[in-house]
Amino acid sequence: MSRYTDKVVLVTGAASGIGKASAERIAGEGGKVVCVDRQAEAVEETAAGIIASGGEAMAFVCDVTDQDSINATVAATIEKCGKLNALCNVAGVLRFDHTLELSMEDFDFVMNVNARGAFMMCQAAIPHLLETKGFIVNVSSTAALGAHAWTLAYSASKGALLSMTKCIAVEYMLEGLNCNAICPAAIETPMVEAAAHQIPENVDVRLFQKGALPDGSFAPPSDVASTVAFLACEDANHINGDHIRVDGGLMT
Numbered sequence: 143m144s145r146y147t148d149k150v151v152l153v154t155g156a157a158s159g160i161g162k163a164s165a166e167r168i169a170g171e172g173g174k175v176v177c178v179d180r181q182a183e184a185v186e187e188t189a190a191g192i193i194a195s196g197g198e199a200m201a202f203v204c205d206v207t208d209q210d211s212i213n214a215t216v217a218a219t220i221e222k223c224g225k226l227n228a229l230c231n232v233a234g235v236l237r238f239d240h241t242l243e244l245s246m247e248d249f250d251f252v253m254n255v256n257a258r259g260a261f262m263m264c265q266a267a268i269p270h271l272l273e274t275k276g277f278i279v280n281v282s283s284t285a286a287l288g289a290h291a292w293t294l295a296y297s298a299s300k301g302a303l304l305s306m307t308k309c310i311a312v313e314y315m316l317e318g319l320n321c322n323a324i325c326p327a328a329i330e331t332p333m334v335e336a337a338a339h340q341i342p343e344n345v346d347v348r349l350f351q352k353g354a355l356p357d358g359s360f361a362p363p364s365d366v367a368s369t370v371a372f373l374a375c376e377d378a379n380h381i382n383g384d385h386i387r388v389d390g391g392l393m394t
């Protein structure tokens with residue numbers, strides 16, 4: 143008997159990086175994982191990989207900026223699995239820009255995925271999570287706690303996600319719903335690899351130093367997945383409305 147036996151867990155961003163590692167970790171502990179992402183082929187691969195390893199998974203293609211797509215995904219989850227025990231909002235996007243050059247389109251794009259998308263997922267899932275006294279885990283960022291240069295939209299979106307986490311925790315605490323956040327940094331994923339090529343031109347890179355560990359190292363996505371798996375089940379029963387940094391001590 144594992145801690146996720148008989149549990150249904152929906153993970154967004156499951157096609158890649160931290161979301162994929164979280165889906166694999168939870169499935170490895172006996173959970174039935176609903177893998178959700180806008181990248182069709184890659185999210186199917188995550189679910190297929192879990193099934194090939196003896197786990198239970200299904201894949202849904204869903205853009206978290208599209209409310210109809212979210213509602214259809216949650217409805218299909220309930221139809222196929224009968225219940226939902228946990229929602230892990232991992233999908234996210236990162237953009238680097240000079241604040242004065244940040245377009246309204248890019249600002250809205252980042253906010254729509256990272257903040258509004260997670261909110262819409264919560265709104266669709268909460269009625270079902272109340273039935274199971276379930277768990278929400280929102281993957282925020284150290285950008286919500288401190289500041290990284292040239293990431294105004296990203297930092298604002300992750301700050302909003304952290305505030306939403308606390309609101310949901312307080313609003314539903316008497317009904318047994320539990321909502322926490324994780325603030326990672328320096329995790330080796332495609333997002334971070336792409337970011338290295340997005341630093342704006344004509345910037346003083348000394349401002350970037352506080353975004354990296356002293357030895358320049360990165361941790362694997364599995365180091366965040368272990369915390370996602372901890373917070374999305376009864377092991378975190380008495381932790382509510384809080385965040386855990388998974389940043390190797392960067393913000394300490």
Ligand SMILES: NC(=O)c1ccc[n+]([C@@H]2O[C@H](COP(=O)([O-])OP(=O)(O)OC[C@H]3O[C@@H](n4cnc5c(N)ncnc54)[C@H](O)[C@@H]3O)[C@@H](O)[C@H]2O)c1
Binds near residue numbers: 157281284
């Ligand atoms: N890697 C890090 O160091 C780090 C640090 C802090 C926070 N985070 C956060 O962790 C989360 C996962 O990031 P990652 O590093 O694994 O990146 P990643 O790019 O590997 O994974 C992000 C996933 O989100 C999906 N996604 C993006 N927009 C979507 C949309 N509109 N609808 C559905 N899916 C969408 C992508 O397709 C991708 O599969 C993000 O929220 C990110 O902000 C990562």
